Amino acid sequence: SVRVNTLARDRDGRIWVGTDREIARWDGDRFVSVLPADGTPAVNVRQLAFTGDGGLWVREDKRVRKCVAERWTVEASPWAVNFRPSTRPIEMRDDREGGIWITHQDDGMWHIRADGRVVRISEAEGLPSNQVECWFQDREGNVWVGLAGGGLARLRRRHIHTVWPETAAHQLAARSVCEAADGAMWFGTSGHVFLRWQQGGFTTITPPVVNTAGRDGTVCPDAAGRVWLGSVLNGVWVHETNALWQPFPARGLGVVAR
Numbered sequence: 001s002v003r004v005n006t007l008a009r010d011r012d013g014r015i016w017v018g019t020d021r022e023i024a025r026w027d028g029d030r031f032v033s034v035l036p037a038d039g040t041p042a043v044n045v046r047q048l049a050f051t052g053d054g055g056l057w058v059r060e061d062k063r064v065r066k067c068v069a070e071r072w073t074v075e076a077s078p079w080a081v082n083f084r085p086s087t088r089p090i091e092m093r094d095d096r097e098g099g100i101w102i103t104h105q106d107d108g109m110w111h112i113r114a115d116g117r118v119v120r121i122s123e124a125e126g127l128p129s130n131q132v133e134c135w136f137q138d139r140e141g142n143v144w145v146g147l148a149g150g151g152l153a154r155l156r157r158r159h160i161h162t163v164w165p166e167t168a169a170h171q172l173a174a175r176s177v178c179e180a181a182d183g184a185m186w187f188g189t190s191g192h193v194f195l196r197w198q199q200g201g202f203t204t205i206t207p208p209v210v211n212t213a214g215r216d217g218t219v220c221p222d223a224a225g226r227v228w229l230g231s232v233l234n235g236v237w238v239h240e241t242n243a244l245w246q247p248f249p250a251r252g253l254g255v256v257a258r
Contacts, residue, residue: 008048016056018045023058023067034070047090053098053114059090064100064112074116083107096141103132109145121155128153165195165202176218181225188217194229194239205229207237207244211255218258230257 006018015026016034021042024031035043047059056067064076083090088105095101098114108122108130123130129150136144143155164174172195176188184198192213194205207214207229214234221227226240228247235250236257 005045006047008050010050010056011052016048018048018058020044023048023056047092049092049094049100051094051098051100051114052096055098055114057092057094057100057112059092059102064102066114066116074114076112076116076118079112079118081110091135093135093137095137095143101135101137101143103135103145105132105148106130108132109135163197175216176220178219178221178227180221180227186219186221186227188219188229188231191215191217192231192234193217194219205239205244207231207234210234210250216258232256232258 003020004017005020008016008018010016017024017026017031021044022033022035023043023045024033026032043058044061045058046061049057049059051057051066054068055073058065058067062080064079065072066074083104084107086105086107090102090104093101093103095111100112102110102112108120108127109132111119111121113119121127127145127147127150129147131148131150132145133148134146138144141157145153145155147153172189172191172193174187175190178186180186180196182198184196187195187197189195192206192209192215194207194217196203196205212233214231216232218230219227220230224240226238229237229239229244231237233255235255236247236253237244238247
């Protein structure tokens with residue numbers, strides 16, 4: 001005999017079932033097996049969740065995988081979760097980016113991204129309570145959870161990432177920032193160097209010392225695609241075609257440019 005563990009409906013309204021042996025889809029007359037055609041043995045399906053990118057997430061006893069066009073494409077990792085006994089079912093929902101959220105009362109939450117990376121969210125990570133009662137994702141992508149003994153919590157993805165070079169993290173502070181015509185980001189620093197960030201990497205630009213090494217740099221792009229570099233004690237420089245030159249001598253302006 002076959003035991004049906006879960007039912008789900010895809011974006012086209014078709015009904016799917018997960019059993020202790022396979023995944024099947026109702027074609028109007030009968031259920032047709034749609035187990036991924038890659039030699040996969042029978043699977044004990046616990047839950048199914050469809051995503052907007054055409055994927056199907058499948059939770060089994062010991063792992064969670066994503067299937068696209070009847071092929072396994074992603075496996076959640078790391079995943080070694082042993083859910084505690086509860087009278088409430090484990091709930092699995094898709095998010096807007098092709099991943100899924102898994103919640104279980106008393107256990108908190110797990111977010112599995114579209115690439116399979118697993119993020120644990122519980123009291124240890126700052127959730128007010130592990131007792132998740134309800135879940136909802138709004139049109140902006142925020143996730144709202146109702147918590148027994150913890151009120152209402154909103155989860156938002158972190159959008160701020162540190163990109164400062166590790167070698168300069170403690171020695172240099174950013175004093176000025178601008179975007180050049182080619183999309184590169186320029187930074188004037190508290191020291192005598194300037195930094196250019198492009199395609200995920202930093203380049204250091206160090207103007208020649210006229211009399212004294214500069215500090216507290218200022219950066220400013222112009223309409224010609226050049227970047228002007230000002231400093232305290234080392235005057236003004238222009239960066240153009242990977243070269244530095246002085247537009248006027250220090251005696252014409254002084255050595256302090258803010």
